[in-house]
Amino acid sequence: MAVIGGGQLARMMAPPAAELGVPLRLLAEAVGVSAAQVVPDHIVGDYRDLATLREATEGCAVVTFDHEHVPTEHLRALAADGVIAHPGPEALVHAQDKIVMREAMARLDAPQPRWAVVASAADVEAFGLPCVLKVSRGGYDGKGVWVVRSLEDAEEPLATAERTGVRVLAEELVDFRRELSAIVARSPSGQAAAYPVAATLQVDGVCSEVVAPAPDLDHDLATAAQQLALRVAGELGVTGILAVELFETVDAAGAPQVLVNELAMRPHNTGHWTQDGAVTSQFENHLRAVLDLPLGSPAPRARWSVMVNILGGEELADGSEVGRLYDGYPHALARDPHLRVHLYGKDLRPGRKVGHVNVYGDDLDDLLERARHAAAWFRGDLGNESE
Ligand code: ADP
Numbered sequence: 001m002a003v004i005g006g007g008q009l010a011r012m013m014a015p016p017a018a019e020l021g022v023p024l025r026l027l028a029e030a031v032g033v034s035a036a037q038v039v040p041d042h043i044v045g046d047y048r049d050l051a052t053l054r055e056a057t058e059g060c061a062v063v064t065f066d067h068e069h070v071p072t073e074h075l076r077a078l079a080a081d082g083v084i085a086h087p088g089p090e091a092l093v094h095a096q097d098k099i100v101m102r103e104a105m106a107r108l109d110a111p112q113p114r115w116a117v118v119a120s121a122a123d124v125e126a127f128g129l130p131c132v133l134k135v136s137r138g139g140y141d142g143k144g145v146w147v148v149r150s151l152e153d154a155e156e157p158l159a160t161a162e163r164t165g166v167r168v169l170a171e172e173l174v175d176f177r178r179e180l181s182a183i184v185a186r187s188p189s190g191q192a193a194a195y196p197v198a199a200t201l202q203v204d205g206v207c208s209e210v211v212a213p214a215p216d217l218d219h220d221l222a223t224a225a226q227q228l229a230l231r232v233a234g235e236l237g238v239t240g241i242l243a244v245e246l247f248e249t250v251d252a253a254g255a256p257q258v259l260v261n262e263l264a265m266r267p268h269n270t271g272h273w274t275q276d277g278a279v280t281s282q283f284e285n286h287l288r289a290v291l292d293l294p295l296g297s298p299a300p301r302a303r304w305s306v307m308v309n310i311l312g313g314e315e316l317a318d319g320s321e322v323g324r325l326y327d328g329y330p331h332a333l334a335r336d337p338h339l340r341v342h343l344y345g346k347d348l349r350p351g352r353k354v355g356h357v358n359v360y361g362d363d364l365d366d367l368l369e370r371a372r373h374a375a376a377w378f379r380g381d382l383g384n385e386s387e
Helices: 008-020 050-057 072-081 089-096 098-107 121-127 155-164 219-236 282-290 325-335 364-379 381-385
Strands: 002-004 025-028 042-044 062-065 115-118 131-135 145-148 168-172 178-186 192-194 198-203 206-212 240-250 256-264 304-311 340-343 353-361
Touching: 002 050, 008 282, 025 050, 042 050, 050 062, 050 072, 062 282, 072 089, 089 098, 089 219, 089 256, 098 168, 098 219, 098 256, 115 121, 121 131, 121 155, 121 168, 131 155, 145 155, 155 168, 178 219, 178 282, 192 219, 206 364, 219 240, 219 256, 240 282, 304 364, 325 340, 325 353, 325 364, 340 364, 353 364, 364 381
Parallel strands: 002 025, 002 062, 025 042
Antiparallel strands: 115 168, 131 145, 131 168, 178 192, 178 198, 178 240, 198 206, 206 304, 240 256, 304 353, 340 353
């Protein structure tokens, strides 16, 4: 099996691949990136170059991804060579292009925010303010998303679109209660498994914390969210993991509902809790699905699972924060022998995701406190305080 992209998602596929005895071949974007540190069989090159993709996938029956950016025409060319991509190009485009995704959700009659393609200030005005403008392609972690309250706010996104040639869509500014994530695995033969719906806290467009299952989530709404994700996976022909990012809100009559925000077709940050908190992790089920093997149970191991991301904090004036990451180990591990730590082999930089911690158990408040405290040690916050 080949994996394109050397980020932390590819890195975290390596342990279950080793356990299942599945050899991995990696195309990394640079020497020494996160996944290249743990996958010995890797080449370094550009995923936009077909010859490089061919070299990376030679002798592999299937190819999957750490990110969604491999050009569709290259995936078709690989398929003609006999290397099948999971997810395939027809499904993947819905994770690459938000306008294509919105059109598909409309076709499937999936609940979603009001939206429209916009190209000018007049279009934005006609759509109505306030709204959210998004580039249809290439955004991530909140980059490429603007909350627009005045026409002046729309200038930057429209100029970005004009400069890059990427289309822009407007969405109603959803007044959500919280963000949810429904993750499913689906195999080419159509078997599917749904994980418990998780609640996710985003700070500045970046996932910060995840609790699974989402606390106080209406039972029927949780079931509806899982069924929605299964239906989207089936209708779009997704293979591997599909994460459906949702807004929890209320409809005009005051009844709870979910609206589709975005689709991701790969293991997702909101599913990292499954590494320790579920019988089968999203990474293992992604591999099983890609190989069309029977899926593992997505059942949780405990009542609650909590994941907290470790993000680089503000750099100190002398840059001394960089390299502090491992200083957190003695403290965090000594304080909590049940803590599960996942670091990505990345340098600590402001705002960068460099790892996460997982805990699971019965007492949600205790789990949140422990996971936040551990993440703070790794960030260096606590170390700085005590100096
Ligand atoms: P990205 O591709 O960067 O992940 P998203 O479309 O998921 O972009 O948006 C990032 C964040 O911006 C969301 O997690 C949410 O907090 C906020 N957001 C996005 N769309 C809307 C919307 N229509 N209404 C309110 N908030 C939104």
